[in-house]
Amino acid sequence: MAKPKKSNSDTAKKNKAPEVDFRDPQYYFNRELSWIEFNYRVLHEALDDRTPLLERLKFLSIFSSNLDEFFMVRVAGLKQQVEANVTKLTPDGRTPQQQLDDISDRLHPMVAEQHHHFQDTLRSKLTEHGVYLLDYIDLNQEQRNYLQTYFEEKIFPVLTPLAVDPGHPFPFISNLSLNLAVVVRDPESEKEYFARVKVPKVLPRFVPLPLEDVTQADSQSMVWLGVPLEQVIAHNLDFLFPGMNIQEYHPFRITRNADIAVEEDEADDLLLAIEQELRKRRSGGSVVRMEVPATISDEVRTMLMGELLLEPNDVYELPGILGLGDLMSMMSLPLPELKDPPWTPVVPARLRRFGDLELDPSEPNTETDEDLFTEIRERGDLLVHLPYHSFSATVQHFITAAAYDPDVLAIKMTLYRTSGDSPIIKALIAAAENGKQVAVLVELKARFDEENNILWARKLEQAGVHVVYGLVGLKTHTKISMVVRQEKKHIRRYVHIGTGNYNPKTAKLYTDLGILSCREELGADLTDLFNHLTGYSRQRSYRKLLVAPVNMRDRTIALIRQEIDRAENGGTGRIVAKMNSLVDREIIETLYEASQAGVQIDLIVRGICCLRPGVPNVSENIRVISIIGRFLEHSRIFYFNNEGDEKVFIGSADWMPRNLNRRVEAITPIEDPTLAKDLQEILGIMLSDNRQAWELQPDGTYIQRRPPEDSTEPGTHTVLMQMAMD
Incomplete structure (x- = not known):
């Protein structure tokens, strides 16, 4: 470990420190402001020319996605506090309203910097490598004809224009949706009307164009050419409003309060209570942010603010296209030289002699099943460091091997977040079908993974797994699993205690640590902890665990x-x-x-x-x-x-x-x-x-x-x- 710097005070250990009020x-x-600075460090990876070009787009996307969640949860919570007249100060001495003001002051220039960098720097750098994200007005006639046909065949049938007038109230705008605010004029009555068109998420955000119609450059050097979907819709609005004159149109994007609250002590069935709250989330909380282009007219901007009950600080006027989180799709372009070198996690050295541990064991008594437990028992604890080590050959194999091992009697684990096609879930179901006692604590309150966890909880229950939802008033965030195994005349407990979720997808992107062990005291502690989670227990002491x-x-x-x-x-x-x-x-x-x-x-x-x-x-x-x-x-x-x-x-x-x-x-x-x-x-x-x-x-x-x-x-x-x- 790197040596610490020398103390600034040689007498710090000898002289009594001055009296300081640490609550000052x-x-x-x-x-909140510290989190914003963290997200700026994420943005800086996109600004840093040492970062490969497509990775820079990825970090722009991550920055945007992080901000979406920040507004949906943190800013929404502060707004609720202001509405409830909460005046309690944070440790740094701010009221909820002061925090909202400071957040706005810091974020407005930061988000503008993000959009300017994409618009002024990254788009031109992409063209140097044959990737052209064009604006509709820059297209030639052949390309416009192609997009009109594409619009009629692929986009038009999906769209639903919604009018706003005395007979049509202002429509509900869904969370994180991209929309077009359209002003049309009736040529007969000369009256102007407002309408909203939602840009459908079921279609690609960036519409590709055939390269053979290229006139801007040699098509041989091009990799991809496309335009934003909302611009294709905007330039074909005549199909949606025939006989009307299109006066103006402006994209806008909103963010709503998406946190959920459940009174657990009053809920007879926590799973059903969470489902009801999820329906409320989909129906939409209050709007907390609106993103609009800098070119939006004052009239449309004011009208949207009034309908959505927004203050000026809630509106972000931005250059270029909105919704830069969608840039993540660019990572699929076949340009490996513009990405980080690929990384394939390795099998830890201690396990390499056992053959292919990446494969899920499907037969009982396979050699690798025996070897994994023997390795832990005879050679001691194994440290797993993701994503440098393979998740499937270590943590995942620990569970799947146990599922098919005839000597395993029981498997217990916690699930906070997992993937949609989780091999861990499949292994637990297989274990139950193989007659083992399987108990799983599924945390239904894992934010934005509630629906996924409800789905898996039901599948596990249908397979005969004992599923519990944790303790009232607490989220179960711990990452633990335990395998109980019969070994000759003894029962031995093997454990995994980690820092990350049992999720094979994030295991390739997040750095996490875990230990595989059969230490008796750790097994005893996990037994006590699982009993605390699944039964009635007031366990107050543990041998080793904090x-x-x-x-x-x-x-x-x-x-x-x-x-x-x-x-x-x-x-x-x-x-x-x-x-x-x-x-x-x-x-x-x-x-x-x-x-x-x-x-x-x-x-x-x-x-x-x-x-x-x-x-x-x-x-x-x-x-x-x-x-x-x-x-x-x-x-x-x-x-x-x-x-x-x-x-x-x-x-x-x-x-x-x-x-x-x-x-x-x-x-x-x-x-x-x-x-x-x-x-x-x-x-x-x-x-x-x-x-x-x-x-x-x-x-x-x-x-x-x-x-x-x-x-x-x-x-x-x-x-x-x-x-x-x-």
């Missing part, structure tokens, strides 16, 4: 205080923690105390960080970096020096109030010395990163690290991919 708002960053909301907060603070005690008594205090977000005020206060005592603290926080580092006499011994790159950093690692008897943990929880107070989470110690050193090496690689790392400054800005001119750029993801191959 000046020592905290705002949660479990939220039971003991995780207290154990975490105790670990930090141990470092404080050692630093104050002349020893070495050292903490390195990696997580997605750091928000919890009690944890932050304790870290400030540790810094005052001279503990050297490095935090690797991908997203939200409410802690203010580098403040004299408060946090001068705390450094914060964020890693942004081709993979989404999702793993959580916690390191405590413990006076040389180092303690390392991994698990599902961030240091946020929701994780510590309102979710079921599990963090496990890594007790195998070799694996603990592996985790320290991962932390060290990140701390020395000068390609993907951003350093948080005391004023809340982030500065991207750049290597010296005579050195290389050892980006974290590149280094770890190379290590996995080696």
